[in-house]
Amino acid sequence: MAEVTFLGQAEPVDEYGRALYAVSRSVLRALLDQLGKDDLEDLNCDRSEVTLRQLAKVARLHRDKGMRGDGFEWAVHEAIVGGEWRVTERISEVLRRVSPKSFKSIETPTSLMFGHERSRYLGFADAVVDNASGDAVLLPDGQGHPFTFGAWVPIAAEGMVAEPRLRDRIKKVWKTDIFLSDGNKQRFAGATIKSNWHQLEDGKGLRIGIVPEATDLSPLQRRFNTLHLAVLPDPDGFMGLFNDGYEAVAGAILTVGRHDKAPYYLKPSAKAQRIQRQLEKYPTVAVVELEHALNEAAQQGLIEVRRKLLSVEAPDWLHINETRAPIIAPKPKFDKL
Numbered sequence: 001m002a003e004v005t006f007l008g009q010a011e012p013v014d015e016y017g018r019a020l021y022a023v024s025r026s027v028l029r030a031l032l033d034q035l036g037k038d039d040l041e042d043l044n045c046d047r048s049e050v051t052l053r054q055l056a057k058v059a060r061l062h063r064d065k066g067m068r069g070d071g072f073e074w075a076v077h078e079a080i081v082g083g084e085w086r087v088t089e090r091i092s093e094v095l096r097r098v099s100p101k102s103f104k105s106i107e108t109p110t111s112l113m114f115g116h117e118r119s120r121y122l123g124f125a126d127a128v129v130d131n132a133s134g135d136a137v138l139l140p141d142g143q144g145h146p147f148t149f150g151a152w153v154p155i156a157a158e159g160m161v162a163e164p165r166l167r168d169r170i171k172k173v174w175k176t177d178i179f180l181s182d183g184n185k186q187r188f189a190g191a192t193i194k195s196n197w198h199q200l201e202d203g204k205g206l207r208i209g210i211v212p213e214a215t216d217l218s219p220l221q222r223r224f225n226t227l228h229l230a231v232l233p234d235p236d237g238f239m240g241l242f243n244d245g246y247e248a249v250a251g252a253i254l255t256v257g258r259h260d261k262a263p264y265y266l267k268p269s270a271k272a273q274r275i276q277r278q279l280e281k282y283p284t285v286a287v288v289e290l291e292h293a294l295n296e297a298a299q300q301g302l303i304e305v306r307r308k309l310l311s312v313e314a315p316d317w318l319h320i321n322e323t324r325a326p327i328i329a330p331k332p333k334f335d336k337l
Contacts, residue, residue, distance in 0.1 A: 112131055132179075140169035
């Protein structure tokens with residue numbers, strides 16, 4: 001099980017500036033909530049006393065436990081498994097484009113969560129293979145016979161280091177986020193999911209790109225390089241608003257925490273940059289106080305926060321009792337230099 005924080009839109013956007021404050025408030029609060037017991041012990045304070053500077057020192061924006069990238073991946077996966085028609089209709093349509101013969105009569109798509117970052121954990125790759133049918137195959141790029149799913153997915157689970165051992169037509173399948181199929185689970189297509197379509201990367205073995213609608217990406221867009229696109233409609237423009245607010249908070253975290261700016265952070269809008277600069281003025285203020293101040297300026301009721309434990313459909317033996325798997329740390333000893 002993995003606990004994921006979902007930030008969603010509860011009400012229509014009333015005014016962009018106030019809505020940006022609402023998103024920034026929720027992102028900041030979610031970052032604070034993701035601090036674990038060990039983080040608070042290292043900071044030597046209660047959660048309510050954590051300052052923006054302290055949060056910035058321990059924040060892990062590249063693995064934010066669901067607020068942005070992972071959250072969107074889980075949301076898409078959960079929507080497909082749950083039969084959400086606004087998502088499944090797009091997925092079914094794109095699967096028919098990927099392989100008209102294999103998915104001609106598809107009714108309900110299925111999704112297997114992958115992602116090589118997760119697959120490194122004991123048993124995860126086996127769980128993915130076990131959830132496919134015994135004779136399942138992986139649909140590669142180009143013409144020719146498909147590849148046996150159970151033989152190649154465990155190799156792809158090793159990530160980039162496995163690329164030299166992958167066949168040319170599935171060279172980049174290790175970048176897959178979810179494997180898509182129909183109800184028979186016999187033929188699978190690798191899909192990459194991005195909350196911002198500018199971050200899309202194609203490659204042999206990756207067949208589908210799943211992204212939300214953006215101001216510069218129409219829901220009718222069908223291709224991105226070699227990827228077949230499934231563009232999920234965003235009628236209220238919430239995804240763009242969320243990205244703008246997230247980038248404002250991320251920019252402040254990077255500045256206050258003195259982190260290097262990663263290349264995947266885009267530059268926020270002018271209004272969001274003003275929010276970022278205001279946050280950067282208060283490094284020693286408790287995050288909960290900043291949250292209250294943002295709340296006063298925010299559009300009330302815009303954001304809903306949901307925390308869910310989501311299953312990866314792993315077999316029972318994957319979950320090891322911690323009391324039966326003690327961690328033994330060696331006593332450190334250093335030689336003279």
